[in-house]
Amino acid sequence: MKKRIAVDMDEVIADVYTKYLDIYEAKYGRRPAKEEYWGKKMKLLPGAEVLRPNLFEKGFFRDLPIMENSQEVLRELHERFDIYIVTAAMEFRSSFEDKYDWLQEHFPFLHWRNFVFCGDKSIIKTDWLIDDHVHNLETFTGTPIVFTASHNIAEERFDRVDNWLEVREYFKDIKSE
Amino acid sequence: MKKRIAVDMDEVIADVYTKYLDIYEAKYGRRPAKEEYWGKKMKLLPGAEVLRPNLFEKGFFRDLPIMENSQEVLRELHERFDIYIVTAAMEFRSSFEDKYDWLQEHFPFLHWRNFVFCGDKSIIKTDWLIDDHVHNLETFTGTPIVFTASHNIAEERFDRVDNWLEVREYFKDIKSE
Known part of the structure; x- marks a missing residue:
């Protein structure tokens, strides 16, 4: 698998x-x-x-800019790994359709089966979780990877990536099965 | 925990x-x-x-009847266990708000943190999964429980409950920690 x-x-x-x-x-x-x-x-x-x-507000999440290089790197990783987009959407009822449409527009190579809208991410079982929120990484049972954001730069407990080129580098030599 | x-x-x-x-x-x-x-x-x-x-269609999932005794039994179980509602909503974009509103109306004691809208349930890590679809139970890594529905009555690999009174009975003597 x-x-x-x-x-x-x-x-x-x-x-x-x-x-x-x-x-x-x-x-x-x-x-x-x-x-x-x-x-x-x-x-x-x-x-x-x-x-x-x-x-x-309806629409807020529909036209967010895409993080630089995330499309290319996820397209590459998608060929070797199973990618799940896991977002704590449940706090924002109005975000569901916006997030879904945004994902389908910008990441059309990912199947809707691989989208997860949740609240508490501690029930997610994958091998890695790339997330900017430390509280999600703390309860994760696989390997947590902190994605650098303004609010987490002092965090030192997890592997860290600053951007998507660093994500590519991180997984370069990791076996996918 | x-x-x-x-x-x-x-x-x-x-x-x-x-x-x-x-x-x-x-x-x-x-x-x-x-x-x-x-x-x-x-x-x-x-x-x-x-x-x-x-x-x-918008609205289809908003006014579904509630399965008999599910409210009372989930309210009881909620006091002893952490309950997550995990639904494969991703196939139906128009269902998200309806399902969310339906849950908040009929199961107000459950927090939105405990709602999960997904596609593939194999990434869910909980101790039990109660589901009518065999394909979800087959990939589950905890204890799968099949909830009887028309399409699964021939299934014999899993613990089975026919209704919510049987769910109550199933968990009656199970320790919650």
Whole structure:
């Protein structure tokens, strides 16, 4: 049986931060510099209370930018491993159709059988989980891989990748069965 | 840690067959008797081609009847075990919001963290899975329990429950940790 990689969606293949910065700039007329939010949660940015309510709006997750190189690298990995997209969508009822359509548009080589919308990821059984949220990695029983995001840069317990080229490199010599 | 029970939705807590029979009766003016479909797939019933397209319609999953005693028994089990509702919703894009609303209406004691919409259930890691579909039970790594439905009555490889009173009985003396 092929080995299995679970891949988180937001901040791993879908770029929420860039959309947050767009919304912030549209509201306040200036784009925060990376040093204003990097290394902490974006909600600590002054004025950031305008951001989170957008997560509950229809359409928010439909036009998120794609994380650089995620399509090419997942297409390659998909040939050797079983890839599951595992996203904690359940918090946001309005996100389900948007996330589904976004995945089908940008990752058409993945079958819907391999999409998982959940809440608590501790019931997911795959060989790896690539995720930016430490609480998901802490309860994972396979090999957790932290995908670098602003809020997790101090985390040192897990293997780390900064971007999708590093994901490619990570799996380069790993046997798929 | 509490032990975990994954519970399928359609034909386990949500009664699709009764709605199918309603649709059939509305179309053809007569309600099929149980002996016409029991023991086989309902799609083999003459005229059954009118049924399946309904699965893709908005609203189909929103007003399904609740399987008898499933609320009371799940409420009891929820106090001793962690319950996850795991449904292969991904085939039906239009079902996501309906299934979510149905669960929140009829099983308000379950948190959305414990809902899972997926395709392939083989990546679910819980201690038990109660499901009517044999293909889900075959790949499950915990203890599979077949919930009796028309299409699975010949199956003999798994523990079997016919209804929710039998589920209560099954777990009565099982330790929850």
